[in-house]
Amino acid sequence: MFNYSFLPYVMALVIFAIGIYTVVCKKNIIKIIVGIVIIDYGVNLFLILIGYRTGGIAPIRTADMNPDKFINSSVDPVPQALIVTSIVIGVGLVALMSALAVRLHEKYGTFDTTKIRKLKG
Amino acid sequence: MTVYIMILAAFVIFASAVAVEAKKLLSTVISVGAAGMALSVIFLLLGAPDLAITQVVVEVLCLVWLIRATGEERDVTFETQRDRFILAIGLGGGGVFITLCYFAFQSLVDFGKPLMNLSNQYLQHGLEKTGAANYVMGVLLDFRAYDTLGEATVIFCSIIGAYAVIRKVGRIKNAGHDVNS
Amino acid sequence: MQGMTLIVKQVTKLVTGFIFLFAFYLILFGHLSPGGGFVGGVALACGFVLLVLSYGKEYVNTLIRDRTMVIWDCIGALAFLLIALLGYFGGVFFDNIWAHHGKDYTLLSGGTIPLANIAIGIKVGACLAGVFVALIVFHRDLDLAKGDE
Numbered sequence: 001m002f003n004y005s006f007l008p009y010v011m012a013l014v015i016f017a018i019g020i021y022t023v024v025c026k027k028n029i030i031k032i033i034v035g036i037v038i039i040d041y042g043v044n045l046f047l048i049l050i051g052y053r054t055g056g057i058a059p060i061r062t063a064d065m066n067p068d069k070f071i072n073s074s075v076d077p078v079p080q081a082l083i084v085t086s087i088v089i090g091v092g093l094v095a096l097m098s099a100l101a102v103r104l105h106e107k108y109g110t111f112d113t114t115k116i117r118k119l120k121g
Numbered sequence: 122m123t124v125y126i127m128i129l130a131a132f133v134i135f136a137s138a139v140a141v142e143a144k145k146l147l148s149t150v151i152s153v154g155a156a157g158m159a160l161s162v163i164f165l166l167l168g169a170p171d172l173a174i175t176q177v178v179v180e181v182l183c184l185v186w187l188i189r190a191t192g193e194e195r196d197v198t199f200e201t202q203r204d205r206f207i208l209a210i211g212l213g214g215g216g217v218f219i220t221l222c223y224f225a226f227q228s229l230v231d232f233g234k235p236l237m238n239l240s241n242q243y244l245q246h247g248l249e250k251t252g253a254a255n256y257v258m259g260v261l262l263d264f265r266a267y268d269t270l271g272e273a274t275v276i277f278c279s280i281i282g283a284y285a286v287i288r289k290v291g292r293i294k295n296a297g298h299d300v301n302s
Numbered sequence: 303m304q305g306m307t308l309i310v311k312q313v314t315k316l317v318t319g320f321i322f323l324f325a326f327y328l329i330l331f332g333h334l335s336p337g338g339g340f341v342g343g344v345a346l347a348c349g350f351v352l353l354v355l356s357y358g359k360e361y362v363n364t365l366i367r368d369r370t371m372v373i374w375d376c377i378g379a380l381a382f383l384l385i386a387l388l389g390y391f392g393g394v395f396f397d398n399i400w401a402h403h404g405k406d407y408t409l410l411s412g413g414t415i416p417l418a419n420i421a422i423g424i425k426v427g428a429c430l431a432g433v434f435v436a437l438i439v440f441h442r443d444l445d446l447a448k449g450d451e
Contacts, residue, residue, distance in 0.1 A: 005233070006226040008123065011130040013222050015137060017215040022141045025204075025211040030146050030191055034153050037183065038137050041160055045130070048167055051240075054122070054233035058168045059256040060336065061248060063407050074256075075168040076240045081261040085272045087175050088340045088426065092279035094183045095433045098190040099283040102437065105192055170336035174328075178344045182430060185351060189437055252411045253333035261338070262415050269418075270386065273425060277379060280429045284372075287436050 008049050016042030029104065029111045033097045040090045044083050051076030122166065123232070129163045132156075150187045154180060171257050305358030314356040321349040329423040333412040339419040343426025350431040359439050371432030378425025385418050 019042055022035030052075055059077040061070055101111070108116050133156045140152035157180035165173040230236055243260060253259035261269055305311065329342030354362050409416065 005231045006229060008126060008130065008232055009226055009229065010219070010223060011127065011134065014134055014219060015130075017218055018134065018137045018141060020218075021211045021215050024214075025207050026141070028146075030187070031141065031149060033187070033190070034140055034149055037153055038140070038156070041133065041137075041156065045133075045160065045163065048164065048169060048172065049232065050230075051235050052167050052233060053235055056168050058170055058336075059244070060170075061254050061256065071241070071244050074244060076235050076237055077243065077256040077260050078240050078265075080169045080172060080257050081265060082268065083169075084171055084175055084257070084261065084338070084340055085268065087172070087179055088344070089272060089275055089279075091179050091182060091344070091430065092276045092283075094186055095430070095437075096279050096283045096286070098186040099286045099433070099437060101190040102192070103286055105190075171338060171341065174336060175341050175344065178341060178348055181348060182344065182351070182434075185434070186437065251415065252413055253415050254407055255333050255335060255338075258333045258338050258415065258419070262333075262418050266386070266418075269422070270382070273379060273382060273422065276426065276429055277375070280375070280433055283433050284436060 009046065012042055012046035012049055014042075015045065018042075027113050029101050029113060032113075033094070033101065036097070037090070037094060040086075040093075044086055047079050047083055051079040126163055126166055129159050129166070132159050133163070146191045147188075150184065150191065153187070154184045157183070169257075171255075305361065306356045310356045314352060318349055318353060321352065322346065325349060325423075325427075329419050330409070330416060332419045333415045334407060334409075339422030340426055342419070342423040344430060346423065346427030347430035347434070350427070351434050354435065354439065362435070362439050366435070371428050371435060374428035375425060375432060378421050378423075378428060381421040382418060382425065385414055385421060388414065 016039055019035045019037075019039035022038065023032055026032060026035065053073070056073055056075040057070075059074045059080070104116065105111060110116070136152050136156035136159065140149045140156065143149045143152060157176060161173045161176040161180070164176055243264060244256065247256050247259050248254065251259040251263040253263070325342050325345035327342075328337035328345060329339055332338035332342065
């Protein structure tokens with residue numbers, strides 16, 4: 001009764017759920033950064049899985065290829081273009097978070113968020 | 122081919138779980154690196170060579186930054202007390218989310234048969250309109266060039282934010298000493 | 303931060319040329335084979351990171367100033383905007399003029415696409431290398447500032 005063809009989608013969202021659990025429940029700043037990176041992986045994988053065609057070829061065309069065969073058997077190029085953008089934005093995100101983590105460690109001496117949370121007047 | 126993709130996705134899940142629960146910070150960073158490399162092989166199997174190269178190179182840079190951020194606390198093992206309430210909420214919420222997704226996916230297209238309403242137009246007329254044989258670059262820089270302009274702006278802003286955070290002294294200290302009089 | 307041992311420095315001298323050559327290939331031929339401006343830019347930044355890590359902080363301090371990477375970053379972003387405004391010669395904002403000037407599947411057949419790839423490659427490479435240099439090379443300790451008061 002169940003068709004198991006959407007099992008890869010569920011695995012991509014399990015990666016996303018592990019990332020969200022890390023961001024919510026962990027107290028170390030480096031682990032929170034790693035959680036955001038894992039969320040990034042899960043979302044990128046999910047969007048590429050949507051555009052996949054079984055037995056398909058990459059959307060790069062060479063001179064000796066039949067045009068009709070190319071159109072009928074290539075995977076979707078639009079999600080791939082948007083996810084290239086998203087991966088490079090993820091790099092900028094990790095750069096900004098690492099800079100913040102370095103400054104926090106210098107000022108407070110620890111990575112523990114329960115100790116950083118005390119506001120000093 | 123789907124079986125290979127699922128085996129590699131299971132490896133990514135396992136590496137992420139190890140990264141989350143490791144006791145030393147260096148183990149966490151290395152496990153995330155391993156997950157990224159496996160993800161790059163998944164991208165290659167899914168027919169996206171651009172993305173595979175991008176993921177590998179980006180993973181190397183992220184490892185360098187994260188190892189710099191951990192600093193001297195690389196080998197420290199820490200034991201913290203687990204707050205049971207927040208743990209239950211986190212795990213319960215994750216379980217509810219996955220169950221709801223399972224039911225929502227019944228109405229998604231089957232895996233392996235994409236809709237491609239828009240991409241058929243791009244694939245048919247792509248070479249004669251843009252002149253690029255790599256259709257991903259043709260979509261990025263000709264059909265959807267506004268998104269690329271927006272992305273360049275986002276990277277610019279985030280890097281300026283990183284520069285502003287790492288600055289040595291702030292503006293108040295530069296201006297004089299009469300703030301804390 | 304000191305540089306690494308002599309073996310690492312010699313191997314870096316041999317390998318870095320190939321890394322930069324591969325990055326330029328990815329940028330220039332982005333419209334004919336897998337690659338593009340983003341990948342080439344990140345690979346450029348990685349080659350630069352290798353040079354900085356193997357030769358040490360003091361040596362790099364003598365070669366580049368604080369603002370070198372920021373200036374290249376701004377040049378790349380402005381070049382990309384200029385290429386977008388060039389499209390007005392064809393009637394629309396981002397129009398691909400000069401498309402199909404050469405034969406298909408050669409370097410000149412892409413029109414403004416290789417030029418946009420070069421601009422994005424310079425921008426992304428200078429961006430990421432600049433953040434790395436700011437985090438590792440130019441970052442000074444806060445203890446010096448506390449000692450002044």
